Amino acid sequence: MTKPVLGTVAVLIAAAAVILYFAANSDPETSADTARQSETAEAAAPPENTDRTERPTEVIAAADAADDFDPEIPRHGSSLFGELKYGPDFRHFDYVNPEAPKGGEVRYGAFGSFDSLNGFIVKGQAAAGINLIYDTLMTSSLDEPASEYGLVAESVRHPKDFSSVTYTLRPQARWHDGEKITPDDVIWTFETLKKNHPFYNAYYANVVNAEKTAEHEVTFTFNQTGNRELPLIVGQLPVLPEHYWTGKTAKGEQRVFSETTLEPPLGSGPYRIADVSPGRSITYERVADYWAKDLPVNVGTNNFGKVRFEYYRDTTVALQALKGDRVDFRMENSAKDWATEYDVASVRKGNLIKAEIPDENAAGMQSFAFNIRRGKFQDPRVREAFNWAFDFEWMNKNLFYGQYRRTDSYFANSELASGGLPEGRELTILKEHEESLPPEIFTEPYEVPKTDGSGNNRANLRKATRLLEEAGWTVKDGKLTNSEGEVMTVEFLIGQPTFERVVAPYIQSLKRLGIAATIRPVDTAQYQNRVDNRDFDIIVQTFPQSLSPGNEQRDFWGCDAAEAPGSRNVIGICDPVIEKLIDRVIYATSRKELIAATHALDRVLLAGHYVVPQWHLSYHRLAYWSRLKHPENMPPYSTGFPAIWWMDKEAPTPAPKPDEAE
Known part of the structure; x- marks a missing residue:
């Protein structure tokens, strides 16, 4: 599962709460997924209400034999395979501080700019943190890979065949204007997001209807059975106020959802917008009478009185703002900066904390991604040759201070990563498609090219040359040329200047x-526009993954997404085998089956050489002023910032602009 105020059942459910928060501060050296939560106003029509008859027959079982609960009985939460860590009477999540003090203002550095407060459309650049004003039907815990608990929804139930899901809304759920959150709001949100956002249209492709089935109840109907993930991804739905978006502004103008706006929208979440300086800063203030503040899922969270995002032209300036105490928190994405820029008095004195916090999430795939819609990249041998030309070991030694590991899987840093030769259930799955797959999948383990780090990679370049020659490209007068006389030209499109030293x-x-080969640096807005419209040769792209992959894989690698502007299938992959393997992942009826299906999908993607894999970390690099505090036992799948952190007003570096009212 993935994205929208986005999420995939684990990281991406968790990331649903923070994806826009950090998107504006992503540095491509270790970038988070920066695909925006916005799409074209003219979204593709919803898919037909037809079942996928090609699904593997053994994967459409209604329920796993291991399940020991009746899904038709309303529950306080939902999990991919039935089990929940927290029972119906839990008081708070284990990783929060239920006594965390409230108040203070936390300042975060973002880069680039913004011109809209609507994060659900393709137009414009949405302000960082806009998700803070909204609630979702369900919310995730940060110490489980695939579980959700009720937020706007009080309970959830579904039939044993997973053909629908029903949510009972909390009667006390309110918008910031005091109006009740109703099933009509949920239905309107679902229909509007599918219409206006290609991601939602793809993500909820199998959700074909939403209807009010009782006063506080809404039921979503699916066009297939056996898809265990659908109840979870519907639970990620942010709920928007129909009466606001279909109403008029203070000037009497009709609001148009598909257009950008700088009018602070109405929400129901823990924060509301307090101040906006377009393109420069945005401040959110804690809602004192937030309707859900005492729910178990919110105890110990949303502690800051204000959350402020200051925009800087690039990450270098943002780093200086941190060291100058104009920013409180930074997730460092540059190995060079981490190694060289923090030897300052404030760090030595312990006022500015430099910390490495373990990250147990799947690392996903950060890469140089090809646009295979372009003829020069359609031969996989050409793409593989580019991989052989990439000298990671030299780069890690000379640019990254040895901090990174080379990525060799789309699900790196997890049990979902394929390795060695296929065997067992994975081999059985792959054998079904043997005639359509490269034979080396079954005979040669996938390995990324390696060098000795000296900078002398002649052997690898000779291998690259052989692959290019096999694909019909030879060097003439110093230029790589095909049989038609076309010269191989490649442009690396980058949206952040810090990455030029990596590409060079x-x-x-x-x-x-x-x-x-050339580098084309552009500003953030132009970069996103060109990527959305597939106007590029190669970009740096991260494909984030969770520990429970599912429907989001269609948006990454599916044929429908390949043709949809603004989707996350930036590569343009459309392969019938991959389509079937995606279904294998989605319809897995047990954790064991999910792992085997994901191994198979990973292996086929790697064999396609659609990207040049880059690198990853198994920990977060955080820098923050000592006035910020976090729980002693941090969750394994997230930093929890800002949700579970708080301000210590008694710290040696006093909090800036403390909110005395709280």
């Missing part, structure tokens, strides 16, 4: 192959 040595290797 790679370009030098490519030039040794006769490839005319």
Whole structure:
């Protein structure tokens, strides 16, 4: 599962709460997924209400034999395979401080700019943190890979065949204007987001109807059975106020959802917008009478009185703002900066904390991603040649201070990553498609090319040359040319100047192959527009993954997404085998089956050489002023910032602008 105020059942349910929060501060050296939560106003029509008859017959069982609960009885939460860590009477999540003090203002550095407060459309650049004003039907815990608990929804139930899901809304759920949150709001949100956002249209492709089935009840109907993930991803739905968006502004103008706006929208969440300086800053203030503040899922969370995002032109300036005490918290994405920029008095004195916090999430795939819609990249041998030209070991030694691990899986840092030769259930799945797969999948373990780190990678470049020659490209007069006389030219489109130092040595290797490679730096808005419209050769792209992958894989690798502007299938992959393997993942009836299906999908994606894998970390690099505090026992799947952190007003570095009212 993935994204929208987005999420995939684990990280991405968790990330649903913070994806827009950090998107504006992502540095591509270790970038989070920066695909925006906005899409074209003219979204593709919803898919037909037809079942997927091609689904593997053994995967459509109604329920796993291991389940020991009746899903038709309303529950306080939902899990991919039935089990929940927290019972119906839990008081708070284990990783929060239920006594955390409230108040204070936390300042976060974002880069680039923003021109809209609507994060659900393709137009414009949404302000960071806009998700803070909204609630979702369900909310995730940060110490489980695939579980949700009721937020706007008081309970959830579904039939044993997973053909629908029903939510009972909390009668006390309110918008910030005091109006009740109703099933009509939920239905309107669902229909509006599918219409206006290609991601939602793809993510909820199998959710074909939403209807009010009781005073406080809404039921979503699916066009297939056996898809265990659908109840969970519907639970991630942010709820928007129909009466607000269909109403008029203070000037008497009709609001248009598909258009950008700087009018602070109505929400129901723990924060509301307090101040906006377009493109420069946005401040959210804690809602003192927030309707859900005492729910178990919210105890110990949303502690800051204000959350402020200050925009900077690039991450270098934002780093200086942190060291100058104009920003309180930074997730560091640059190995060079982490190694060299924090030897300052405030760190040595312990006022500015430099911490490495373990990250047990799947690392996903950060990569140089090809646009295979372009003819020069359609031959996998060409794409593989680019991988052989990439000298990670030299780069890690000379640019990254040895901090990174080379990524060799789309699900790196997890049990979902394939490895060695396929065996067992994974092999059985792959054998069904043997005639359509490269034979080396069954005979050769996938390995990324390696060098000795000296910078002398001639052997790898010779391998790259052989692959290019096999694909019909030879060097003539120093230029890589095909049989039609076309010269291989490649442009690396980048939206952040800090990444130029990474691309530059790679370009030098490519030039040794006769490839005319260049860097094209553009601003954030132009970058996103070109990516959305597929106007690029190669970009740095992260495909984030959770520990419970599912429907979001369609948006990454599915045929429908390949043709949808603004989808996350930036590569343009459309392969019938991959389509079937995605279904295998989605319809897995047990954890064991999910792992095997994901291994198979991972292996086929790797064999396609759709990307040049980059690198990953198994920990978060955080820098923050000592006035910020977090629980002693941090959740394994998230930093929890800002939700579970708080301000210590007695710390040596006093909180800026404390909210005395709280």
